[in-house]
Amino acid sequence: MFKLLTTEGRARRGIFKTVHGDVQTPVFMNVGTSAAIKGAVSSLDLKEIGCQVELSNTYHLHVRPSDDLIRDMGGLHKFMNWDRPILTDSGGFQVFSLASLRKITEEGVSFQSHVDGRRIFMGPEESMQIQSNLASTIAMAFDECIENPSPYDYVKKSCDRTYRWLERCKAEMERLNSLPETINKKQMLFGINQGGTYEDLRIEHMDKIAALDLDGYAIGGLAVGESAEEMYRIIDAVEPHMPKDKPRYLMGVGTPQNILEAVERGVDFFDCVITSRNARHANLFTDVGVLNLNNNKFARDDRPLQEGCQCPACKNYSRAYIRHLIKAKEMLGMRLCVLHNLYFYNDLMAKIRAAIETGGFARMKAEMLPRLNRRV
């Protein structure tokens, strides 16, 4: 259940109540693809760095260790020792980006596993069954994720099929939630808006899926080839058609700049891998710009990655030390960088929430944007 606390323009400050606790929005979900955050970050660490929602990948977990195993171990929460909300994606994005020898039919998609090459079939029912086995808090609908730009006719055909898949997802989720053996009988379903970069298709699709009265709505198929400006244009077009009383999730987005722009346009949920991917390349987000720790000028710099930052890396270690770890290829270097970047994002969202509460979001955004683009 989503409760809107206050707004500033289109920016929303809300609470999303789940069986695993409340989520304060806007929120950035921390990505733990295979039930673990890249960079040796554990579920205990996530609590320390202020993570509210962990995101795991259905496709990866289906392939390894298998959702059957995770169900047998009591579900994803117990498996990874995390008691707060978990969102699982549908597997759709990975099927279309990672798997090979793909064949799409009305029933679903058959493809080859990127791990062991075995043939797998996944359709709406399979995706819901896997996510039910994982017992996440929020399941995502199974959709086709297309590249941008794609031909209008193909996008239209794909959108219609994704809608029919969504109806099947909803029916299957209701059936699964009613089974006595289901671990999380209150599993929620978010629908995903598609339509490429075509505003009319986006709006038509959004209106149709909104009528299904799901637990939340995502904007999918963005940040996959189009420019940031196109992305904002699509959000601007589709947002008025999204239910006001449901959370909105912009999938796979993005930079701190993208997040500020999208919050301003009424988005509540975010996730992105650049947070940890940049960290693994020693690119750190700070409130005065991006810091590349590979730069030689940090070799004897005894300041923290970001002055005043309360993350476990900044509270305990210097730029010089972490840079040395990166250069010496010590895993600890990567871990400290990932902890910092995730903390930066979680803290950014906390600042955004506080700003909306006091009507100061527009000012905060204006002040922050130019600094984010700098190089430290």
Place this chain on the structure above:
Amino acid sequence: MFKLLTTEGRARRGIFKTVHGDVQTPVFMNVGTSAAIKGAVSSLDLKEIGCQVELSNTYHLHVRPSDDLIRDMGGLHKFMNWDRPILTDSGGFQVFSLASLRKITEEGVSFQSHVDGRRIFMGPEESMQIQSNLASTIAMAFDECIENPSPYDYVKKSCDRTYRWLERCKAEMERLNSLPETINKKQMLFGINQGGTYEDLRIEHMDKIAALDLDGYAIGGLAVGESAEEMYRIIDAVEPHMPKDKPRYLMGVGTPQNILEAVERGVDFFDCVITSRNARHANLFTDVGVLNLNNNKFARDDRPLQEGCQCPACKNYSRAYIRHLIKAKEMLGMRLCVLHNLYFYNDLMAKIRAAIETGGFARMKAEMLPRLNRRV
């Protein structure tokens, strides 16, 4: 200053007082080669898993990031944020095991760096200067570390030179400790006994270095090719010649079995890389034997690595989860395994200390040895 609290046979329970705090002995030092423990383990983690002494490698730190840099950053303690004792080795072992194109003269050793190929010269004075820059609590003497077996004549010649190097180490350390710019003016020096597998050479060398009245004495050049039985024979031979009022350090040893046998023979300090190396291959030490987490039978095992273990891995995660992380090549898996194995060793030493205090060490050893050899 070393204080012997109690003994059981030759086994010793003591306290070694240092400028960075007391060390309860027998102790296992946790190896952080490049000022970081392999497996993304930080100095904060070391405190949580009961580490008393961190060990860093002079050769590695000299090559990268350089001891000059670490001196400029305030020394190793400040650099890695660790306020308890640090022991640095002399670089000798790495020069003889890692570096190439080695040339030994009376002055010292010239060799090629394994990182960037540049030519480096290291002799007793250089080793002391580097360790003084690192500002460790305990510096080790620069010695030649030879393989076992080596010809008697060569070992004798090498021992004599290592003794002359030790005299130079002592003089240089005294000079460095008296300089106003030296970070740790109370840096201590441990001498290293050599002599290969020849008891007479070992004893002759030990008697000579004991007369130098150093802060502690190590037995070096063991666990480098000879059998465990030969190692115990050498310890038995040389131990009566080691000062009773100084700590004794068996370098690079070893398995829990080796440690129990060596404690029984009067050794106080240990270090070894197998603790973390085995962990990185998912081989875990437990009180009922060695557990290889790669084994398929652990795939759905919801027990901790070791029942009742209080390490961060066992308190929070199951065998099934950690095994999944290892299989998925998630760094977190390695981190949790390293944390467990280091905790196991630190906890083993705590149990050994408690046993000696109550005269129960012989019984503890007899009970533990057969279990350690089992496969879980």
